Amino acid sequence: MSVTIKDVAKKANVAPSTVSRVISNSPRISERTKEKVREAMEELGYYPNFNARSLANKSTKTLGVIMPNSANKTFQNPFFPEVIRGISSKAHQIEYGIYLNTGQVEEEIFQDVKNMVQGRRVDGIILLYSKVDDKVIGYLREQNFPFTVIGRPYDESFDDITYVNNDNYKAAKMVTEYLLLLGHKKIAFIGGQLDFVVTVDHLEGYRHALQNAGIELMDEYVVFHEELQEGGQEAVIDLMSLNQRPTALIVADDIMTFGVMRMLSEMEISVPDDISVISFNNLLISELSTPPMTTVDINIFKLGYEAANCLIEQILHPEAEPKKVIIPHKLIKRQTCKSILSRDS
Amino acid sequence: MSVTIKDVAKKANVAPSTVSRVISNSPRISERTKEKVREAMEELGYYPNFNARSLANKSTKTLGVIMPNSANKTFQNPFFPEVIRGISSKAHQIEYGIYLNTGQVEEEIFQDVKNMVQGRRVDGIILLYSKVDDKVIGYLREQNFPFTVIGRPYDESFDDITYVNNDNYKAAKMVTEYLLLLGHKKIAFIGGQLDFVVTVDHLEGYRHALQNAGIELMDEYVVFHEELQEGGQEAVIDLMSLNQRPTALIVADDIMTFGVMRMLSEMEISVPDDISVISFNNLLISELSTPPMTTVDINIFKLGYEAANCLIEQILHPEAEPKKVIIPHKLIKRQTCKSILSRDS
DNA sequence: CTGAAAGCGCTTACAG
DNA sequence: CTGAAAGCGCTTACAG
Numbered sequence: 001m002s003v004t005i006k007d008v009a010k011k012a013n014v015a016p017s018t019v020s021r022v023i024s025n026s027p028r029i030s031e032r033t034k035e036k037v038r039e040a041m042e043e044l045g046y047y048p049n050f051n052a053r054s055l056a057n058k059s060t061k062t063l064g065v066i067m068p069n070s071a072n073k074t075f076q077n078p079f080f081p082e083v084i085r086g087i088s089s090k091a092h093q094i095e096y097g098i099y100l101n102t103g104q105v106e107e108e109i110f111q112d113v114k115n116m117v118q119g120r121r122v123d124g125i126i127l128l129y130s131k132v133d134d135k136v137i138g139y140l141r142e143q144n145f146p147f148t149v150i151g152r153p154y155d156e157s158f159d160d161i162t163y164v165n166n167d168n169y170k171a172a173k174m175v176t177e178y179l180l181l182l183g184h185k186k187i188a189f190i191g192g193q194l195d196f197v198v199t200v201d202h203l204e205g206y207r208h209a210l211q212n213a214g215i216e217l218m219d220e221y222v223v224f225h226e227e228l229q230e231g232g233q234e235a236v237i238d239l240m241s242l243n244q245r246p247t248a249l250i251v252a253d254d255i256m257t258f259g260v261m262r263m264l265s266e267m268e269i270s271v272p273d274d275i276s277v278i279s280f281n282n283l284l285i286s287e288l289s290t291p292p293m294t295t296v297d298i299n300i301f302k303l304g305y306e307a308a309n310c311l312i313e314q315i316l317h318p319e320a321e322p323k324k325v326i327i328p329h330k331l332i333k334r335q336t337c338k339s340i341l342s343r344d345s
Numbered sequence: 346m347s348v349t350i351k352d353v354a355k356k357a358n359v360a361p362s363t364v365s366r367v368i369s370n371s372p373r374i375s376e377r378t379k380e381k382v383r384e385a386m387e388e389l390g391y392y393p394n395f396n397a398r399s400l401a402n403k404s405t406k407t408l409g410v411i412m413p414n415s416a417n418k419t420f421q422n423p424f425f426p427e428v429i430r431g432i433s434s435k436a437h438q439i440e441y442g443i444y445l446n447t448g449q450v451e452e453e454i455f456q457d458v459k460n461m462v463q464g465r466r467v468d469g470i471i472l473l474y475s476k477v478d479d480k481v482i483g484y485l486r487e488q489n490f491p492f493t494v495i496g497r498p499y500d501e502s503f504d505d506i507t508y509v510n511n512d513n514y515k516a517a518k519m520v521t522e523y524l525l526l527l528g529h530k531k532i533a534f535i536g537g538q539l540d541f542v543v544t545v546d547h548l549e550g551y552r553h554a555l556q557n558a559g560i561e562l563m564d565e566y567v568v569f570h571e572e573l574q575e576g577g578q579e580a581v582i583d584l585m586s587l588n589q590r591p592t593a594l595i596v597a598d599d600i601m602t603f604g605v606m607r608m609l610s611e612m613e614i615s616v617p618d619d620i621s622v623i624s625f626n627n628l629l630i631s632e633l634s635t636p637p638m639t640t641v642d643i644n645i646f647k648l649g650y651e652a653a654n655c656l657i658e659q660i661l662h663p664e665a666e667p668k669k670v671i672i673p674h675k676l677i678k679r680q681t682c683k684s685i686l687s688r689d690s
Numbered sequence: 691c692t693g694a695a696a697g698c699g700c701t702t703a704c705a706g
Numbered sequence: 707c708t709g710a711a712a713g714c715g716c717t718t719a720c721a722g
Contacts, residue, residue: 002463002465002699004698004699004700005699005700006699014708014709015708015709015710016699016700016701016709016710017701017702017708017709017710017711018707018708018709019700020700020701020702021701021702021707021708023700023701024701028707028708029707029708030707030708033707033708045463047459047460047463047464048464048699048700049400049464049465049698049699049700050464050465050466051396051399051400051405051465051466051698051699051700052400052698052699052700052701052714053699053700053701054396054700054714055394055396055397055400055698055699055700055701055713055714055715055716056699056700056701056702056713056714057700057701057714058714060396062444065445070430070433070434073629075426075430076423076426076427076430076628076629076630077423077426078421078422078423078426080426081420081421081422081423081425081426082421084445084447085415085420085421085447088415088445088447089415089449092448092449092453097444097445097446097466098444098445098446098447099407099442099443099444099445100410100429100433100443100444100445101442101443102429102430102433102443103437104434104437108437114392115392118347118390118392119392119393119394119395120347120394120395120396121395121396121442232633255630255633258630258633258634259633261633261635262633262634262635262637265635265636283421284418284421285421285600285603285630288577288600288603288604288607289603289607290606290607290610290635291610292607347715349714349715349716350715350716351715359692359693360692360693360694361693361694361715361716361717362692362693362694362695362717362718363691363692363693364716365715365716365717365718366691366692366717366718368716368717369717373691373692374691374692375691375692378691378692393715393716394714394715394716396714396715396716397698397714397715397716397717398715398716398717399698399716400697400698400699400700400714400715400716400717401697401698401715401716401717401718402698402716402717403698
């Protein structure tokens, strides 16, 4: 029922193979014939069938995008629409599409990836998360299937993996140093899920900054929470119940910070007068907290864009060297951090 | 290089057609043969090639999901991950995949849709938005391609369109009535983009509620803003500059409410003591505002789930009647609305 | 219950 | 510069 290459061929009085060559704009076809064929295509409203093309070509022109498990509330983090916007922006440029995978649990995701890869449903894969000991990464490597991860693969020995990341270690270190400069010594750290590599990196940065400043790390000051929203609130309760309340909080994610600030406000602890808060990501809504939060911009859009870029490179040049791209971060000072130097002196 | 049906056939000593039947679990194949073939598949690590299957089958087992234009900041609304989670949940059940489209501008989206449809890249389409006079809807209708829209198609004459929606008119009416009951008479309305059908419906509900209460609608109390975040803030400035300041605000979306509350706080107008605020959507983060916002839960997940459900129905039974599914909404009372009856008496 | 053959709609050596 | 033919990896009437 759909118009095929044959219909066009008949109409234009050429062979189907010629039509095919016109579609791919082969230089071996004369301009006159091209004209003729294009007219026929126009008149008949011809559109190439994607599956036929993919089958013959062994190329799907689509990128697989794997989200973290959707059972987790992290899924609703506006981080994802924004990375996807970045990916999609690059993909569009070169006329690739996006096949989105959102499994509920890890095993489901793993099976989906297998199907995508072996079933040749996509030409390459972008992993939107990077977890400690992730089966998916292992599988993709052993299949030698093009993929890039957003974040850093946990295992250092995986130096053949292309990834796009922020320097999360450095960002966390910088943030801690910033608080130290403001006179804070009791700095707590509210991290995300411990099996995400980013959490590990943040923690390291925090640790080293304290160490360099000669401040002992207090275990009670370091907490991790799975659920973004509730997590932030529980963390605050824990920390504020301590004898030695922290004077500053480093929070893994802006959304979590909303929970943190809300809880603080319920306890009538004022930000930044009583406590400073700083977080990561600079989501669009992060400037809408009251007061607007100080956070680290990680350029989410670019993370996505570059990931797509690297993946395409790999697909086109499978033999090229793996790339490691670091997207710069930037401290966005707003109103949740305050110097306490005056207090002490 | 990949294992094909032929390889399996050879290994299992049967014809390729038999292997194909085993894959589709045809009842006409004996259990013994099935066993044998499955073993061979297992040993060889066979996975069906998706494109070949789609081509022969004329079915891609994938759902196209069209997002609103990504140039707009609405794109980052956590509404989208949540609908997608709903869609994806249903899709997974029946082993369908999701092909995600995110054009930057309307024309691009329109072209993409054409390619998806004509190129048979997907079996059906879910539109995640519903705009006044949308070309895409017109096109899909005329192509007689299966699709469902989340929201309500603008043109009433399009009664052949399947959609999943909230009763946004009723929700807005209820919200207004709730504020009236609390004693508010000066109620302002901060709507979203006027070319989204949901905005139109909200406005109608607001209007009728006021009318029923015998309160004249003041034009200055009705504002619309495109950009979610800045929009909310500008709106507040406009409204608070009026001689007759409103005592209550109805805001189109929770994210916008963050902007609204932030601005109010800067003006040292206290919520809910000086002004009540109520909004729509009940995003996860909506309970993290300070104070936590009163909002209308629209069950975003279910909106997505049902949309996928309806679409699948259409794909499987093209002749079935179009469906109109209304997902119930629910007022979530938190802490941004306050009765002002005491004041007056 | 199973096989041989044609077909899905393209692409691409091979020939001329 | 163009065409005829084989092939991509499946499915599905048709036969037996």
